[in-house]
Amino acid sequence: MPVSLSPDEISALNAHLEGADPATILAWAAERFMPRLAATSSFQTQSVPLLYLIGQVCPQVPVLFLDTGYHFPETLAFRDELAARFGLTVRVIRPDAERAAAARQEALYRRDPDLCCYVHKVLPMQQALRDLDAWISGIRRDQTPERAAAQVIELLPGGQVKINPLLTWTREDIWRIIHQHDLPVHPLLEQGYLSIGCAPCTVPVFGGDERAGRWAGTGKTECGLHTDALQRPPGEGERTP
Numbered sequence: 001m002p003v004s005l006s007p008d009e010i011s012a013l014n015a016h017l018e019g020a021d022p023a024t025i026l027a028w029a030a031e032r033f034m035p036r037l038a039a040t041s042s043f044q045t046q047s048v049p050l051l052y053l054i055g056q057v058c059p060q061v062p063v064l065f066l067d068t069g070y071h072f073p074e075t076l077a078f079r080d081e082l083a084a085r086f087g088l089t090v091r092v093i094r095p096d097a098e099r100a101a102a103a104r105q106e107a108l109y110r111r112d113p114d115l116c117c118y119v120h121k122v123l124p125m126q127q128a129l130r131d132l133d134a135w136i137s138g139i140r141r142d143q144t145p146e147r148a149a150a151q152v153i154e155l156l157p158g159g160q161v162k163i164n165p166l167l168t169w170t171r172e173d174i175w176r177i178i179h180q181h182d183l184p185v186h187p188l189l190e191q192g193y194l195s196i197g198c199a200p201c202t203v204p205v206f207g208g209d210e211r212a213g214r215w216a217g218t219g220k221t222e223c224g225l226h227t228d229a230l231q232r233p234p235g236e237g238e239r240t241p
């Protein structure tokens, strides 16, 4: 079992850390949970400020990259560029090869994107969490209705602590930090990819909701990493392509 926090400790921390500077939250997380702590990142433009801060505050914290096999080549190159520039330790997490091959063979992302995300993202993340006491995510409340209800410090059913240092930041805060520190942006941003994930499920958008280009026209807004899909006990509700 992970070394965890009690519900009372979670409440006290949220009262203390709500609105706190992300660097303060990262420093606390590294002090409290290393070496059983990792961050995740999709290495898109919105990820840059958190990755920059990890490099500044706690570069010893590994950054997990869920490689679905469907990322744009530009994302993989940007990941490597940011890792080198910020001094990050990136660990690539991949889905089960057999399940991924079956999903790819039938282009599962078209027929059942929730199941495709489950195979390529949720299951590998559940596996990664088994070795962790705490996980740093880059979600913000202003991104989706689901994320609006999140807390800075959350307790996952498996006992791990989820830490959301940027939760109270807005899109404007992201851009303020990018401009303030002259940070790089994803190479496909100029083509309208305000938010970017897997290539088959991302289209460019020009203005408006930054995540409107993700699973556009399907009603899907989340891959499952930040919903109860991840929080189900491993095996429960599990399906195969």
Ligand code: SF4
Pocket (backbone or CB within 6 Å): 068, 070, 108, 109, 112, 113, 114, 116, 117, 118, 120, 121, 197, 198, 199, 200, 201, 223
């Ligand atoms: S974003 Fe699309 S391609 Fe990527 S795992 Fe989800 S459904 Fe599959």
